[in-house]
Amino acid sequence: MTTQELVAQIRTKKSFLVVGLDTDLEKIPSHLLKEEDPIFAFNKAIIDATHDLCVGYKPNIAFYEAYGITGWKSLEKTINYLNEHYPEQFTIADAKRGDIGNTSTRYAKAFFESLNFDSVTIAPYMGRDSVEPFLAFEDKHTIVLALTSNQGAFDFQTQLIDGSELYKKVLETSKTYTNSDRLMYVVGATKAEYLTDIRAIIPDAFLLVPGVGAQGGSLEEVCTYGMTKDVGLLVNSSRGIIYKSQDEDFAEASRDAAKAMQQAMQRILEDRS
Amino acid sequence: MTTQELVAQIRTKKSFLVVGLDTDLEKIPSHLLKEEDPIFAFNKAIIDATHDLCVGYKPNIAFYEAYGITGWKSLEKTINYLNEHYPEQFTIADAKRGDIGNTSTRYAKAFFESLNFDSVTIAPYMGRDSVEPFLAFEDKHTIVLALTSNQGAFDFQTQLIDGSELYKKVLETSKTYTNSDRLMYVVGATKAEYLTDIRAIIPDAFLLVPGVGAQGGSLEEVCTYGMTKDVGLLVNSSRGIIYKSQDEDFAEASRDAAKAMQQAMQRILEDRS
Structure with missing residues (x-):
């Protein structure tokens, strides 16, 4: 998927919500x-109930890997279902590989290729030659x-290198990588006050923002400091949407939670247009 | 596996070689x-041919994940084969998770638990609360x-924080994590000159050392600067052992390569005893 297609989807749906599976x-x-496959049955129901309110889905691979081959099959079924039925969705393999x-x-x-995700999350610790192989794939995003x-973000990410935090060094350095226009970045909503500094370094890149809701981050603050003219934000919610009910009505309950997020996003987008 | 058991195995075999699968x-x-399963057939032959010369096996998970469910099955068969037939081997899931x-x-x-590896490799970028969950497992190593x-190690790992490189900050900080006695560290053989500084921070912890051979690292130098009284080193070789021949004699060829490494290690251990 191209970034333009993602932006168009955001404009159409008035949403920049990503649902974490x-x-x-x-x-x-x-x-x-x-x-037969409870994980896929759950995901399918959540996807069918929320797809018009969000622009992407993000399975965290750990949850699938924990169940071994069974989990890997559920993941494969989930991404295949998305690509077949909702090809407009931006799919994120939250794998934190490298x-x-x-x-x-x-x-x-x-x-x-094998799973045909649009994007994958990557840890930057090993540097350029660990990231550029991902950037070689056209219309894919790293x-x-x-x-x-x-909390552990303060162990290393905010430590000062030449007077500037490590995460800023990561942003700066990654801009020099080949095909850096295919980069997006994870920035937690719990650290919205850092977004002004971040936007000074990467004014246009899309940010994947976890931590709104359950972890205490504010959607308003994230948008105030992080939004670009093309929105530039993908706000993820996982537990806050998918586990709203443990009863038969779980899919409708997830839809209600997604709808509330989408409406809050629509208000923000309209205020700023 | 306890560290004591690993050390005993090293002393018995006069080897601190890990074969990368x-x-x-x-x-x-x-x-x-x-x-039927070429990956497992290959691994089984390599393991049977080399097990008395090495103390561990390290499948890099990327190679299995690349083949999806098929690859995951091969990985499962490989670790089960090791645990059943060679339970003395120290098994490393080279996953670089976090x-x-x-x-x-x-x-x-x-x-x-599911795969029953003795250890797993972890990226430190996300800090304490991303590492400590692994450290909670008794007789397992992180x-x-x-x-x-x-080369990308120079992007961030060697950058100075308060006059000290990031990788040293990682070593120092990780010592404060709960159950830090279950930690080991990856240090590349291509950077043996850093080992004196590293041993000043973590005098006793085991180091997993890739990069001897194919990548140009020297076994002698690694031992000179990195060896402890309990050896404290696991030197990994992958391509240099497993791909010595593409013919029917591939397993014997891998044994020859492993034997050469083991003998070099034995000489070093005897010189130092």
Whole structure:
């Protein structure tokens, strides 16, 4: 998917919501456990109930990998279902991978080719030759961890290098990578006050923003400091949408939660137009 | 596996070699491609031919993930084969994972419980709450990327924070994590000159050292600067061992290469005893 197509979808739906499919057998409604593939059954119901309110879906790969081959099958079914029925959706493999050259190419092929995701999240610690193999794929997007929403972000990401935080060094350096126009960045909503500085370095790149809601981040603040003329934001919500009910009505409950987010986003987009 | 058991194995075998199972269908002997599971057939032959010369095996997960469910099945068969037939081997899931709290626990369960690996490699960028979930598992080891063997290591890892490189900050900070005695670290053999500084910070922790051979690192230098009284080193070789021949004799060829490494290690261990 091109960035232009993503922006067009955001404009049409008046939404920049991404639904996180962090699907956990211990949290999904118990009546689904008798299904042949409970994880896929849950995801399918959530997707069918929310697709017109969001612009993307983000399965966190850990949740699938935890179930081994069974989980990998559920992931494959989920991405295939999305690509077949809702090809307009921007799909994110939240994998946080990263390895040296040839090995990164393996991961890139796994997510971009075999599974046909539009994007994948990457940890930047190993530097240029761990990121550029992902950037070689046309119309695919590589989402680098910059400033994450967790407390551990302060261990290293905000440490000063030559008077400037490591995450800024990551932003600056990654701009010099080949095909850097295919980069997006993870910036946690819990650190919205950093967004002004971030936009000074990467004025246009899309940001994937977790941490609104459950983790305490504010949608308003994220938009105030992070929004660009092409919106430039993908705000993710996982638990806040998919686990609103553990009963038969779980899909409608997820739709209600997604609708509330979409309406808040629509108000912000209209205020700014 | 306890560290004491690992050290005992090193002393018995006079080897601290880890064989990297970076198994690639394009590189294995073509006669194996007619097997039901060529990746497992290759791994099994390599393991059977080398197990008495090495103390561990390290599948790089990217190589398996690239083949989707098929690859995941080959990985599962490989680790099960190791645990059943060679339980003394120290097994390393080279996954370079890392995510926030609950999600890291998912990855930890995938590798430590479902697959029953002894250890897993982890990227440190997200900090304490991304690493500690792995450290919660008793008799399991978490191998944090410190200073990697690739060129991209200079992008961030060697950048100065308060006059000290980021990788040193990673070493220092990780020592404060709960259950830090379960930590090991990745240090590339191509950067052996850094090992004196590294040993000043972590005098006893085991280091997983890639990059000897194919990438140009020197076994002698790594041992001179990195060895501890309990050896404290696991030197990995992948391509330099497993792809020595593409013919029917590939397993014997891998044994010859592993034997050469083991003998070099034995000489070093005897010189120092």
